[in-house]
Amino acid sequence: xxxxxxxxxxxxAARVGELRLSSPLTTPALVDDVLEDxxxxxxxxxxxxxxxxxxxxxxxxxxxxxxxPAEVQESFAVDAPDVDYPSVAVVSSETVAPxxxxxxxxxxxxxxxxxxxxxxxxVVDVREAIPTDxxxxxxGVATPRNVALLAYAGVDLxxxxxxxxxxxxxxxxxxxxxxxxxxxxxxxxxxxxxxxPREEFTRADCAEHNVSALESELAIVRRRIRDGRLRDYVExxxxxxxxxxxxxRELDDQWGYLEERTPILRDARIDAATADTIRRVxxxxxxxxxxxxxxxxxxxxxxxxxxxxxxxxxxxxSHRQFHDAIQWRAHLxxxxxxxxxxxxxxxxxxxxxxxxxxxxxxxxxDEKQFVSEVLGRYLERNEYPEIIAHVPDEGYRDIVERVEExxxxxxxxxxxDHPTDDESLANLSSAxxxxxKYSKREREHNTVRAIADYLLGDGAGDDLFxxxxxxxxxxxxxxxxxxxxxxxxxxxxxxxxxxxLAGARRWLESDAPTKRVEIDGFxxxxxxxxxxxxxxxxxxxxxxxxxxxxxxxxxxGRAEMFGREMAESTRGIACEIRHVEET
Amino acid sequence: xxxxxxxxxxxxxGMDAHNQAMREIRxxxxxxxxxxxxxxVWLDEDNTPDGVKSSLTIILNTGGCRWARAxxxxxCGYVAxxxxxxxxxHEALMDQIDVCLAHEDENADEPAxxxxxxxxxSFLDEREVxxxxxxxxxxxxxxxxxMVVESLPDFVDREKIADFTQHGLDTDVAxxxxxxxxxxxxxxxxxxxxxxxxxxxxxxxxxxxxDAGADxxxxxxxxxLMKPPFLTEAEAVDDMISSIERxxxxxxxxxxxxxxxxxxxxxMVDDLYFEDGYRxxxxxxxAHVLTETADTDAIVxxxxxxxxxxxxxxxxxxxxxxxxxxxxxxxLRQDPTVFEQVSCECELTWETVIERERSFNQPxxx
Numbered sequence: 001x002x003x004x005x006x007x008x009x010x011x012x013a014a015r016v017g018e019l020r021l022s023s024p025l026t027t028p029a030l031v032d033d034v035l036e037d038x039x040x041x042x043x044x045x046x047x048x049x050x051x052x053x054x055x056x057x058x059x060x061x062x063x064x065x066x067x068x069p070a071e072v073q074e075s076f077a078v079d080a081p082d083v084d085y086p087s088v089a090v091v092s093s094e095t096v097a098p099x100x101x102x103x104x105x106x107x108x109x110x111x112x113x114x115x116x117x118x119x120x121x122x123v124v125d126v127r128e129a130i131p132t133d134x135x136x137x138x139x140g141v142a143t144p145r146n147v148a149l150l151a152y153a154g155v156d157l158x159x160x161x162x163x164x165x166x167x168x169x170x171x172x173x174x175x176x177x178x179x180x181x182x183x184x185x186x187x188x189x190x191x192x193x194x195x196x197p198r199e200e201f202t203r204a205d206c207a208e209h210n211v212s213a214l215e216s217e218l219a220i221v222r223r224r225i226r227d228g229r230l231r232d233y234v235e236x237x238x239x240x241x242x243x244x245x246x247x248x249r250e251l252d253d254q255w256g257y258l259e260e261r262t263p264i265l266r267d268a269r270i271d272a273a274t275a276d277t278i279r280r281v282x283x284x285x286x287x288x289x290x291x292x293x294x295x296x297x298x299x300x301x302x303x304x305x306x307x308x309x310x311x312x313x314x315x316x317x318s319h320r321q322f323h324d325a326i327q328w329r330a331h332l333x334x335x336x337x338x339x340x341x342x343x344x345x346x347x348x349x350x351x352x353x354x355x356x357x358x359x360x361x362x363x364x365x366d367e368k369q370f371v372s373e374v375l376g377r378y379l380e381r382n383e384y385p386e387i388i389a390h391v392p393d394e395g396y397r398d399i400v401e402r403v404e405e406x407x408x409x410x411x412x413x414x415x416x417d418h419p420t421d422d423e424s425l426a427n428l429s430s431a432x433x434x435x436x437k438y439s440k441r442e443r444e445h446n447t448v449r450a451i452a453d454y455l456l457g458d459g460a461g462d463d464l465f466x467x468x469x470x471x472x473x474x475x476x477x478x479x480x481x482x483x484x485x486x487x488x489x490x491x492x493x494x495x496x497x498x499x500x501l502a503g504a505r506r507w508l509e510s511d512a513p514t515k516r517v518e519i520d521g522f523x524x525x526x527x528x529x530x531x532x533x534x535x536x537x538x539x540x541x542x543x544x545x546x547x548x549x550x551x552x553x554x555x556x557g558r559a560e561m562f563g564r565e566m567a568e569s570t571r572g573i574a575c576e577i578r579h580v581e582e583t
Numbered sequence: 584x585x586x587x588x589x590x591x592x593x594x595x596x597g598m599d600a601h602n603q604a605m606r607e608i609r610x611x612x613x614x615x616x617x618x619x620x621x622x623x624v625w626l627d628e629d630n631t632p633d634g635v636k637s638s639l640t641i642i643l644n645t646g647g648c649r650w651a652r653a654x655x656x657x658x659c660g661y662v663a664x665x666x667x668x669x670x671x672x673h674e675a676l677m678d679q680i681d682v683c684l685a686h687e688d689e690n691a692d693e694p695a696x697x698x699x700x701x702x703x704x705s706f707l708d709e710r711e712v713x714x715x716x717x718x719x720x721x722x723x724x725x726x727x728x729x730m731v732v733e734s735l736p737d738f739v740d741r742e743k744i745a746d747f748t749q750h751g752l753d754t755d756v757a758x759x760x761x762x763x764x765x766x767x768x769x770x771x772x773x774x775x776x777x778x779x780x781x782x783x784x785x786x787x788x789x790x791x792x793x794d795a796g797a798d799x800x801x802x803x804x805x806x807x808l809m810k811p812p813f814l815t816e817a818e819a820v821d822d823m824i825s826s827i828e829r830x831x832x833x834x835x836x837x838x839x840x841x842x843x844x845x846x847x848x849x850x851m852v853d854d855l856y857f858e859d860g861y862r863x864x865x866x867x868x869x870a871h872v873l874t875e876t877a878d879t880d881a882i883v884x885x886x887x888x889x890x891x892x893x894x895x896x897x898x899x900x901x902x903x904x905x906x907x908x909x910x911x912x913x914x915l916r917q918d919p920t921v922f923e924q925v926s927c928e929c930e931l932t933w934e935t936v937i938e939r940e941r942s943f944n945q946p947x948x949x
Contacts, residue, residue: 040942042771042813043822044764063942065813065860069604069851075596076770090943105943111859140944161939165947168932169899203931 004053004086004102005135005156006571010542010561011225012281013127013154013251013261017135019102021086022054027135028151028221030142030214031056032159035088041078051085056157058105059083061090066111070094088137093122096129103135103157113141116246123153124257132561133530133569140165144175144213145237149244151221152234153251154261158218160211167207175217176240181206189213228268235274245276252279259285260562263542264455265350265494272357278338278370282351287340287370291377293453294343295461297446298331300435301386303428304375306396306419307336309359312347312475321420322390325428328443329435330388333378335396337367340374345450348475349495350543363395372399379407388412390428392419444470444477448490451497452512455545460512479503497545501579504547504556515540515559517566517575519550524577530561530569538563546575555580601773602654605851609651612849616644618671619678622661622703624686628915629697630884631729632800632837633753635915639695641683645711646670648704650735650775656761657773657812660847661703676716680723698724699731699757707738707756718746725750731804733757736776736784739803744791748799755801755838756788761808763826771811778829781805785835792835804838805830809872809885809896810864811844812852815940816933816947819864823872831881838882843869843896845889856894862946863889863896866906867933870922873910877919884914893949899929 005027009016019025021034037058038049046060059080064073073095080089080099089099092107104126106112112122126136135156142150142158143166150158163173172179174188187194187201193208194201224230238244251258262281270282277283296302303326308316313334314323326332332344342352379387389400389411397413404411414427445468449461456464465479468487472478475492487503490496499507508514518534528548540546540563548555557577559566566574616622622642629638648655671679687695700720704711712720724730730752739756747754760781761772768774784803791801807826810819823841830839843864846856855861869885876883887910889895891903898906902925909921932948940947 037941040813040815040818042942043767043815043818045766058941058943061943063813063945065855065858065942065945067851067855067858067860069600069607069854071600071603072597072851075600107943108858108860109944110946113859139941140939140947159939159944161944161947164939165932165935168929168935169948170928203928207935 002102002131002133002570003084004056005133007133007561007569008572009226010261010263011228011230012152012258013123014151014221014225014230015154015156016222016225017156019056019086019135019157021056026222027156028147028158028218028225030160030211030218031137031157032161035139035159048081048083051083051087053085056086056088056103057083058088058090059099059101061105061107063090063107064092064095066108068092068108091126091130093125096126098130101134103137104130105137105139109138109141113146114243116243116248116250119150119243119247120153120250120254123155124254127154128257131568131570132565133571142214143178144173144210144217145178145240146244147214147217148175148221148224148230148234148237149247151218151225152230153247158214160214163210163214164207167205167210168203170203170206171210172206173210173213175213175237191216228263228266229271231280232269232271232273235271235276249276249279252276252281255281255284260541260564265496265543266354267493268354270351270355272338272355275364275366278366283338283340283355286349286351287374289454290341290343290346291374291381293458293460294346294450295453295458296331296343296382296384297449297461298438298442299385300438301330301388301432302382302384303330303332303432304341304387304389304391304396304400305332305334306391307334307339307342309356311353313342314344314347318420321425322428325425326432327429328437329432331384335371335375335391335399337363337371337395340371341378343450345447346454346495348492349451349454353495361394363398368395368399368402372402375399376403376406379403379409386412388414388428388431390414390419390424441470444474447474448477448479448488448497451490451495455496456507456515457513460510463510463512464507481506494543496543498558498578499545499547499556501554501556501581504554504579508547513539515544515546515563517546517548517559519548519553521551523553523582524548524555524580526577527560527573528557528575528577530566530572530574533566533569533574536563536566536574540566548575548577548580552582553580554583597770598773598775601657601851605651605654605657605773608851608854609655609849618644618646618675619682620644621679621683624683626687626691626695629699630838630882630915630917631697631753631755632802632882633729636696636728637691637693638697638699639683639687639691640699641680641701643676643679643700643702643706643712644671645676645702645704645706648702649708649710651703655773657771657851658808658844658847659703660850660853670711673713673716673719676712677719680720684723694727696728697731698727698729701733701757705734705738706732707734707740707743709738717743721746721750721752725752727752729753729755731755731757733759735759736780739784739787741787741791741794744788744801745794748791748795748801751798753800754791755804756784757804757806757840758784759806759808760826760830761806761811762822763829764822767811767814767822771813772808781830782833785833787835789835802838803833803836804840805836807839807841809841809843809869812855812861813942815942815945816865816868817937817940818942820868820872820937823868824875827872827876827881827883828879831876831879831883836881838884841869841872841883841885843885843887845887845896846894859946862949863894865933865936866890866896866898866903866910867930868937869896869910870906870925873913874919874922877917882917885910886914898933899927902927902929
């Protein structure tokens with residue numbers, strides 16, 4: 001039961017939370033001032049601490065440092081007493097079990113530092129074992145350089161201890177380095193501790209600066225989480241220490257852990273500026289869904305085109321020119337790094353509309369391999385009467401040729417010099433001569449069906465929207481049944497669908513996989529809080545459209561937590577309700 | 584005394600776990616030793632109740648510690664230096680003594696006044712050193728001033744001590760108490776006896792002292808371990824200060840040797856150290872404890888082994904030799920002002936560690 005911690009914002013495994021003490025604390029944060037250690041049972045017997053809600057009490061513990069044999073951990077295990085004030089249980093990554101506390105401190109935390117794989121294993125083991133709505137404390141390790149990565153991995157609480165200790169050792173910490181103080185001719189900082197002549201700056205001052213630098217970095221981390229942009233920051237920040245980059249990459253391999261916690265949409269940009277961006281959950285998930293859930297419903301030829309910097313692509317200069325040449329006679333699929341391929345129906349769908357890449361025209365082998373892999377899978381699943389590649393030489397053509405050869409396809413190339421030069425556009429147009437245009441109706445129907453595929457699962461577009469009519473203008477398409485009852489609306493910012501109650505009912509009745517939240521006997525208005533959730537489907541992700549059902553209500557809304565989190569949390573908003581009716 | 588033996592005392596799940604783990608750890612060692620050679624022998628100087636004396640220290644190879652064979656103490660690797668499995672015969676033990684006498688003969692101008700015999704076990708345990716061997720060894724050193732023999736408290740009794748005092752030898756039994764805190768001794772060190780057993784052994788020594796009359800003195804020298812695994816630096820310091828005070832208050836215990844833990848191979852401490860879960864204590868902690876307990880009614884000494892190395896007690900590398908030197912000076916003169924003469928920038932780090940280290944963030948430094 002978590003009474004004193006609540007998660008307010010999520011960004012992958014990172015969260016902005018609130019330590020609900022008498023003076024609340026926004027996390028990730030330093031807890032030095034509020035942490036009260038009731039003491040170790042290794043050194044003495046301990047009274048049950050009195051505790052109160054002004055502080056976070058570490059319950060009496062037997063901490064197992066790294067290297068403690070398993071049998072010793074088992075036999076000396078301590079069960080946390082049940083207390084009604086804010087509390088922390090000390091756990092080891094090897095034998096962690098839920099203790100009913102608001103927070104958990106990792107005992108073998110020092111062993112997890114300096115090794116990417118060890119850190120990721122420790123964090124994932126602990127986080128997967130403790131309730132999602134509890135805070136994780138890493139004491140004695142945070143520095144200005146590593147704290148962004150630690151928070152990104154899923155750690156909520158820190159202290160200034162390591163920063164202070166390193167200061168006393170003469171190490172001047174910044175977000176990029178641990179400088180030897182004696183080597184610094186000037187202090188590269190303007191915090192209060194650094195506002196004094198260099199020769200008067202002591203190691204005690206250095207400790208003060210280090211903690212101050214750590215606090216600043218944590219403020220950036222909190223801002224980044226709120227903005228949904230911590231990963232973009234970490235991809236750069238982690239470069240300052242090899243093991244941090246290693247940890248970020250190791251975490252990318254923890255697909256189950258990271259994917260479950262990654263929202264399906266964000267109102268934020270994705271910076272594709274490093275080779276690691278390609279391995280982000282958002283990128284991999286898009287590629288996966290496009291090649292396993294999405295299905296092309298057009299019978300026209302395929303035209304592969306390069307992506308554009310402007311988003312959505314259709315609003316870019318180049319794509320308007322492509323469109324003028326194509327005139328709805330072909331199905332348009334954009335090739336892009338790092339997303340892979342983007343069918344025209346999904347051009348607004350997160351993150352296709354939200355990424356911004358570094359434009360140089362130089363493709364790395366990793367990028368080529370990734371995009372050709374995705375294009376290959378896409379073409380294995382979707383058959384076209386003809387494939388036209390309207391792509392320039394750099395990278396794009398190489399990729400298409402690889403896939404063409406591997407799948408034994410016959411591709412028509414239409415770019416002479418540059419895709420938007422007159423000759424190329426004329427080639428494109430003439431390659432499609434004789435093809436019939438598809439209608440606006442077909443276009444819009446296929447768009448909402450494609451989005452349903454993408455969001456709900458393979459075949460969902462047909463299961464849900466076999467018999468519909470569409471109204472309003474793209475990209476704000478409204479989906480209605482033949483009787484004109486509205487079922488859903490396309491959300492242009494994220495390329496998703498929001499359902500009406502009628503749409504939600506149709507969804508439940510269809511064969512498409514549903515995302516259900518079961519609630520207690522109340523009628524939710526505004527939001528459903530976690531304690532009211534009885535159960536929730538495990539494949540619900542933050543941002544997903546969910547059907548909310550209980551003895552007294554039927555509702556539809558958007559998930560603010562992932563499914564397991566809704567089911568096991570005791571605090572926080574589980575989902576926001578859009579439409580509800582009493583039953 | 585109705586003291587439980589190690590064999591029957593091996594109970595309780597914490598102890599079972601420690602023993603199981605330690606047996607596994609020790610089993611990684613593959614080596615055996617010649618029972619006719621002592622494990623180690625060296626010459627030194629020691630502070631005794633009668634002043635500083637030249638000393639011959641002998642580590643007898645007696646087949647090792649019985650407790651260690653069951654698993655044993657979490658920091659102790661000495662068992663690995665004992666003879667595989669078996670016990671050592673009387674003849675072999677006497678061969679070892681001959682080797683030690685030859686060493687002394689070669690390296691010292693005159694016979695050492697003080698003889699110290701350690702066995703990595705209990706010299707007074709007759710399963711380890713027979714009564715015959717014990718008496719023969721007492722005879723061998725009858726002409727010296729003082730003897731120290733190592734034993735667990737169970738085996739200390741006035742008759743065995745009398746084997747030495749009857750020759751007019753002042754006799755000390757060195758007991759590896761490790762800490763006066765039973766909880767720490769049991770759970771962190773995995774040593775099976777209680778402080779009450781130590782007090783009983785001290786009473787036996789006091790009785791032996793009385794029996795010996797004016798011819799000889801008998802007493803107990805307590806060996807303490809600073810910073811067993813699982814304790815923070817501050818907890819380790821507090822544990823030592825209270826332990827020294829409690830030992831000094833026991834009649835019959837005249838000397839306390841407080842020794843910082845070092846990382847020995849084939850121990851649980853080594854496994855913790857390898858996984859970044861243990862750091863030996865700071866030499867500043869040793870100096871602090873010696874200063875704080877300088878007024879107690881006992882000689883308090885410390886002999887840091889492996890000082891300045893990662894595996895031994897250390898500060899910042901810069902000041903390790905200097906602080907070690909001050910500790911050795913304190914051992915001989917018992918004057919804490921020697922520590923006022925050493926200082927280093929790393930004291931601030933040590934103070935910060937003392938203040939901020941918790942068992943859930945240790946070790947804070949390497």
